[in-house]
Amino acid sequence: MPMGHPRRSTGPAVLRTGAVAVALVATACSTGNPPEHTDTPTTESAALRVETVGGADELDERTRAEVEAAVSDVLSAYVVEAFLGDFPRQEFVSSFESFTSGAARSAAGHIDLLTAASVRDATDVRATELDARLSFLTEAGDVHGGTAAVHFAFEATMEDGTRRPLALDGRFLLDGERDAWSIFGYDVTFDDGEDVDAESVP
Numbered sequence: 336m337p338m339g340h341p342r343r344s345t346g347p348a349v350l351r352t353g354a355v356a357v358a359l360v361a362t363a364c365s366t367g368n369p370p371e372h373t374d375t376p377t378t379e380s381a382a383l384r385v386e387t388v389g390g391a392d393e394l395d396e397r398t399r400a401e402v403e404a405a406v407s408d409v410l411s412a413y414v415v416e417a418f419l420g421d422f423p424r425q426e427f428v429s430s431f432e433s434f435t436s437g438a439a440r441s442a443a444g445h446i447d448l449l450t451a452a453s454v455r456d457a458t459d460v461r462a463t464e465l466d467a468r469l470s471f472l473t474e475a476g477d478v479h480g481g482t483a484a485v486h487f488a489f490e491a492t493m494e495d496g497t498r499r500p501l502a503l504d505g506r507f508l509l510d511g512e513r514d515a516w517s518i519f520g521y522d523v524t525f526d527d528g529e530d531v532d533a534e535s536v537p
Contacts, residue, residue, distance in 0.1 A: 390471030441535035459492035
């Protein structure tokens with residue numbers, strides 16, 4: 336698998352930080368129906384909102400709901416480990432447990448772009464927007480993979496009490512071949528005031 340390399344460009348950039356451990360709640364929306372803004376379970380973090388926008392025409396309602404739930408679990412696990420764990424902290428490698436082995440190795444090289452490692456001294460973070468638009472690769476009613484186009488936004492509280500908006504935008508490539516969904520590639524931008532992209536697409 337080709338290893339991704341960061342690319343820099345001008346403009347706002349992406350940064351991530353985390354400090355509160357909160358449960359993510361996933362809400363799924365079928366093709367053609369935009370996700371509703373769901374009340375969060377607590378005042379701490381927004382819920383993960385999932386919308387299927389492509390590849391669902393051949394899927395029955397039950398299958399679509401199952402794959403949406405499976406992908407939601409993968410994305411939720413990643414967000415919690417990468418951005419919403421206890422802070423300050425030093426360890427971020429566990430953020431990639433839902434990645435394939437090759438993608439996890441690549442992601443470890445981009446750990447400052449895919450996790451809150453660069454702001455490990457932050458004291459708190461909450462998710463303000465967690466949106467994912469899913470497109471699935473299907474054949475004869477079976478789902479083989481997909482893509483999640485994401486917009487993940489956070490508000491981090493730094494050591495001095497200031498608050499910093501953070502955002503992760505881009506796409507994650509998903510493998511659904513072995514009855515367990517995983518992330519096998521990514522192409523994302525992390526925003527903290529200086530654009531930095533991370534890409535690993537096989």
